[in-house]
Amino acid sequence: xxxxxxxxxxxxxxxxxxxxxxxxxxxxxxxxxxxxxxxxxxxxxxxxxxxxxxxxxxxxxxxxxxxxxxxxxxxxxxxxxxxxxxxxxxxxxxxxxxxxxxxxxxxxxxxxxx
Amino acid sequence: xxxxxxxxxxxxxxxxxxxxxxxxxxxxxxxxxxxxxxxxxxxxxxxxxxxxxxxxxxxxxxxxxxxxxxxxxxxxxxxxxxxxxxxxxxxxxxxxxxxxxxxxxxxxxxxxxxxxxxxxxxxxxxxxxxxxxxxxxxxxxxxxxxxxxxxxxxxxx
Amino acid sequence: xxxxxxxxxxxxxxxxxxxxxxxxxxxxxxxxxxxxxxxxxxxxxxxxxxxxxxxxxxxxxxxxxxxxxxxxxxxxxxxxxxxxxxxx
Numbered sequence: 001x002x003x004x005x006x007x008x009x010x011x012x013x014x015x016x017x018x019x020x021x022x023x024x025x026x027x028x029x030x031x032x033x034x035x036x037x038x039x040x041x042x043x044x045x046x047x048x049x050x051x052x053x054x055x056x057x058x059x060x061x062x063x064x065x066x067x068x069x070x071x072x073x074x075x076x077x078x079x080x081x082x083x084x085x086x087x088x089x090x091x092x093x094x095x096x097x098x099x100x101x102x103x104x105x106x107x108x109x110x111x112x113x114x
Numbered sequence: 115x116x117x118x119x120x121x122x123x124x125x126x127x128x129x130x131x132x133x134x135x136x137x138x139x140x141x142x143x144x145x146x147x148x149x150x151x152x153x154x155x156x157x158x159x160x161x162x163x164x165x166x167x168x169x170x171x172x173x174x175x176x177x178x179x180x181x182x183x184x185x186x187x188x189x190x191x192x193x194x195x196x197x198x199x200x201x202x203x204x205x206x207x208x209x210x211x212x213x214x215x216x217x218x219x220x221x222x223x224x225x226x227x228x229x230x231x232x233x234x235x236x237x238x239x240x241x242x243x244x245x246x247x248x249x250x251x252x253x254x255x256x257x258x259x260x261x262x263x264x265x266x267x268x269x270x271x
Numbered sequence: 272x273x274x275x276x277x278x279x280x281x282x283x284x285x286x287x288x289x290x291x292x293x294x295x296x297x298x299x300x301x302x303x304x305x306x307x308x309x310x311x312x313x314x315x316x317x318x319x320x321x322x323x324x325x326x327x328x329x330x331x332x333x334x335x336x337x338x339x340x341x342x343x344x345x346x347x348x349x350x351x352x353x354x355x356x357x358x359x
Contacts, residue, residue: 004272004273005272007273007276007324008272008273008276011273011276011277011279011280011321011324012276012279012280014280014317015279015280015281015283015284015317016283017185017189018283018284018287018313018314018317019283019284019286019287019290020185020188020189020192020193020287021287021291021310021313021314022286022287022288022289022290022291022310022314023192023193023287023290024188024191024192025290025291025294025306025307025310026290026291026293026294027192027197028192029201030201031300031302031303031306032201032203032230032232032244033199033201033244033246034294034303034306035230035244035306036188036228036230036244036246037188037192038306038307038309038310039224039225039230040181040184040185040188040225041185041188041189042309042310042313042314043181043225043313044181044182044185045284045313045314045317046313046314046316046317046320049280049316049317049320049321050316050320050335052320052321052324053320053321053323053324053329053332056273056324057329059329060138060139062329062332063139064139065329065332065333065336066320066332068336069316069332069335069336069339072336072339072340072343073313073316073339074225075221076339076340076343077224077225077313078220078221078222078223078224078225078231079221079343079347080309080343080346080347080350081224081230082220082224082230082231082232083346083347083350083351083354084302084305084306084309084346084349084350084353085230085231085232085233085244085302086232086233086350086354087302087350087351087353087354088300088302088353089232089233090353090354091301091302091353091354093300093302095201095202095203
């Protein structure tokens with residue numbers, strides 16, 4: 001019984017964050033803010049679903065196999081976000097209009113002048 | 115010294131798991147804790163391996179908590195009818211020169227509240243961070259230093 | 272209890288996939304589309320997890336691992352292409 005409750009809690013939490021990631025990716029104004037939603041909420045959502053799975057089976061082998069995608073996602077999601085945002089900036093994608101500060105652009109101008 | 119102690123600890127945990135007869139995750143973890151205590155009794159405070167393990171443990175839990183907090187922050191921002199985010203890119207001066215530490219730092223930055231690493235300067239001294247709330251860059255930099263860089267630094271030296 | 276939460280989870284994730292698909296269709300730049308695709312693969316891993324719970328069989332977990340690695344490779348390749356100055 002208590003196993004079912006915890007499984008359901010983790011499932012609902014994961015599903016909520018997945019929905020949120022989709023909604024955020026639709027709603028935020030530019031690539032960089034969209035990446036905030038995609039990376040963080042996506043990672044937590046998939047972790048919630050896989051933790052629910054390992055709780056449901058309660059088996060060492062399944063737990064280890066469920067931990068592997070979580071660890072891979074935790075390692076690869078920031079790297080992927082870093083790659084995309086960096087190359088997006090290089091290819092000239094601009095920040096949204098309500099951005100307040102851009103120290104990257106300033107530094108880049110200085111370094112190209114040299 | 116450190117890696118030797120780590121290997122000894124792993125070996126002790128495996129021996130514990132074999133002796134207790136069940137090769138499950140729980141028995142290996144319990145063996146790790148018992149081996150840690152035994153090695154601590156033998157070597158005491160000479161080696162800083164013990165301090166490091168505890169720091170890594172604390173940092174892991176703090177990281178999970180920060181990941182959860184960051185999702186709540188993004189959730190509130192997404193569901194707000196009139197978004198009040200003020201995104202921007204700030205330049206964060208790095209204090210460390212260790213490549214592994216910088217890599218880990220950039221990854222943790224990407225997963226903690228409101229920040230995302232964009233690029234690193236050519237001389238590996240400045241990390242460019244995209245923040246959701248960049249109203250007050252100085253305060254943001256101080257927060258990042260206190261929450262992530264200081265704990266990570268204690269692990270690495 | 273688990274069956275109802277499985278249904279709710281599936282509805283939420285499918286809604287999330289629909290949102291990401293809309294972004295994939297209208298995204299103004301290539302980077303937007305790559306972010307949306309990355310999110311869709313993450314959500315598919317979630318769907319696989321909940322399907323494994325629904326049929327009480329953990330065989331498909333291997334697919335989840337494979338999809339995670341492949342999606343990372345695809346994202347990095349797209350980012351490399353963008354960095355070389357590729358046009359959408």
